[in-house]
Amino acid sequence: MSLNGQKMEINGLKLNVLVEGEGEPVMLLHGFPDSNYVWRDVIPLLVKAGYKVIAPDQRGFGESDAPEGKENYDMELIAKDAVAILDALNIKKAKLVAHDWGAMIGWLLAGTYPERFESYTAISVGHAKAYAAAGFEQKKKGWYVLFFQLEGIAEKACMAKDWKLFRKTVDNHQEVDHWIKDLSRPGRLSAGMNWYRANLSKLWKADFPRVK
DSSP: OOOOOOEEEEHHHHEEEEESSEEEEEEEEEOOOOGGGGGGHHHHHHTTTTEEEEOOTTTTTTSSOOSSGGGGHHHHHHHHHHHHHHHHHSSSSSSEEEEEEEHHHHHHHHHGGGGGEEEEEESSSOOOHHHHHHHHHHHHHHHHHHHTTSSHHHHHHHHHHHHHHHHHHTTTOOTHHHHHHHHTTTTTTHHHHHHHHHHHHHHHHTTTOOOO
């Protein structure tokens, strides 16, 4: 499920981008396994407060295109999608708010394109250097990051027995049935996992630009 917006041609893909409100622009980036639907309660509040909200379904999620191949989910490409969306909307600078994988993209954006973002708010995920420096307990909690590298095997395991493993992994989150409905579409689970497959080395090396 997504919040339907306008279909924008971005870097060779059609991305669903919700744009609402007038005023100072705020870009919202979701993570895995969400879509822009995760912001459904936040968007009206921001619009009421006088902001212009830009909330895309990032590539592979929601109603945006999901190209095959993990090479299409490299972090630099995904970051360029966000910048291209701002360009298409003639927005020179925006506030940035991001969650989960979106937050990791946000750290990359804030460090690589500081001139495009007035401020950055990361939810749930800190800078890659902090993740890389974290101890065993943090790495253990992220076991699925390695599991998702098993192309084909991870998909089958997650979908087996009415998505039993997936449900357990997300602690039977209140949104789990919504996520499963989205990920059950052809190629969508693989697209989400490809974010992890394309960027594992970047997460471990934590070669991210410094955010000032």
